[in-house]
Amino acid sequence: MDLLTLLGSILPRDGVLTGTDMAGYVQDWWGRQQGQALCIALPRDTAEVSAIVSACAAAGHGVIPQGGNTGLTGAASPASTAGDRLPVIVSLARMRRIRDIDVANFTISVDAGCILADVHAAAEAHQRLFPVSLGAEGSCQIGGIVSTNAGGTNVLRYGSTRENVLGLEVVLPDGTVWNGMKGLRKDNTGYDLRQLFIGAEGTLGIVTGAVLKLHPLSRVHATAWLALDSPASALAVLNRLRATCGERLTTFELLNAAQLAAVVACQPKLRVPVEAPWHLLVELADMTEAGSLEALLFDTVGEALSGGELLDAIPATSDSQRAAYWALRHGTAEANRSSGVVLSADISVPVASVPAFLENASNAVRNVFARATTMVVSHMGDGNIHFGTHFDTADWQAMRDPAATTLAVRRIVNDCADALGGSFSAEHGIGRKLTEELAKRADPAELLLMRRIKAAIDPAGIMNPGCLLS
Ligand SMILES: Cc1cc2nc3c(=O)[nH]c(=O)nc-3n(C[C@H](O)[C@H](O)[C@H](O)COP(=O)(O)OP(=O)(O)OC[C@H]3O[C@@H](n4cnc5c(N)ncnc54)[C@H](O)[C@@H]3O)c2cc1C
Incomplete structure (x- = not known):
């Protein structure tokens, strides 16, 4: 039986896409990398992922795991050059179940296809925060952020995805399912295998589930748009805010005027609050009442103004103003794609x-x-x-x-x-865009170890071929 027929027997009729139905999957987010695939497989659960990967391994076809396809290094879609055996793209789009929320343990267990914003909402419904936040959160998936070890705008306070994953479930390149769905903060039972798959860009297996670390939900925010003459001034402001606000400082984003002009050209309804060569979006978050948090931010910003570190400061005085500031920040990727x-x-x-x-x-x-x-x-x-x-x-x-x-x-x-x-x-991540840079710049011992890990877990090299390690 050929691979397409076999996949058709594993999945329902609409679970295998071919021909023009593959259009949205075989091109990267930038629209710069257009490749070919044998088909798109859309499993509904871990058992189906395992059966698909086993079938691809037996037939010697590559497997490209795909989440929301918002990655920026061409890692989730095929290379522009086709080999003789086209890869199968396994999209997790149908695996969107929130498996469990353990409120007392501050954990949430999810299918890897869950959209990041849906995980935020599920946690918030229980007064909990999943802190990884980025512009693509309305479409990127948990499997994608785990596999790229995504950072985003809250790393300063909460760390990147790696710091917020406690357990994983992974389908290995031979179809074996590794169940590491533990919600433990302490577990020294040998090598920490989960770390291997975080940031592996789908080259070692397909992440099908994750136990994520939750935090107390901040009840109040204080946000300001700051104008500056240079990045050196921004560094002074950062040091000042860290000294006075400590952990409460969650966001410190710097943009230059050319970047903001591109955002406004792309979304003319947006307005940059003030003209300046450099701009900061800063935000504090806390559990206390709003007044004292705002006072802390205003006082600190006031000192920075008096100290000559800032040209101007415009606090957000409403939810809509805060949202407008964030829209400017989150509009950068789209602006850079279209400008x-x-x-x-x-x-x-x-x-x-x-x-x-x-x-x-x-x-x-x-x-x-x-x-x-x-x-x-x-x-x-x-x-x-x-x-x-x-x-x-x-x-x-x-x-x-x-x-x-x-x-x-x-x-x-x-x-x-x-x-x-x-x-x-x-x-x-490295994706298909930066494999030569990795080969050129990585320490040779580090590269050797990476190749040995890849060979040990995926000896046939079927997982995301050409990505990360060329
Ligand atoms: C508007 C915009 C803003 C962004 N902002 C940020 C940001 O602030 N910080 C940041 O770090 N990144 C940012 N990104 C890029 C970021 O990498 C992705 O948004 C996100 O991490 C990828 O998730 P995804 O589900 O779209 O993954 P995809 O793009 O589908 O895949 C990315 C990689 O993960 C692999 N993968 C996907 N799912 C799985 C799985 N289940 N198992 C194994 N491997 C898998 C793929 O094979 C690929 O190697 C942004 C992107 C956009 C478009």
């Missing part, structure tokens, strides 16, 4: 080196590509910078060798990160 060509790098450096990185990288890119604009949106509180090099469409079309330009920009920016002890992939 000319933005070559985006996902850098992290030690927090105090953020200003130096921004200055060095902007100068280095400008020295080679004088007409390019720098677009910056940064989770500055945790040292993560999304550094975009923007070319307008006409300049890009006139470019003799766009692929060479893409690589040149990548190398220039990543070299600046390396020089400051940074990383060329802070929260988006």
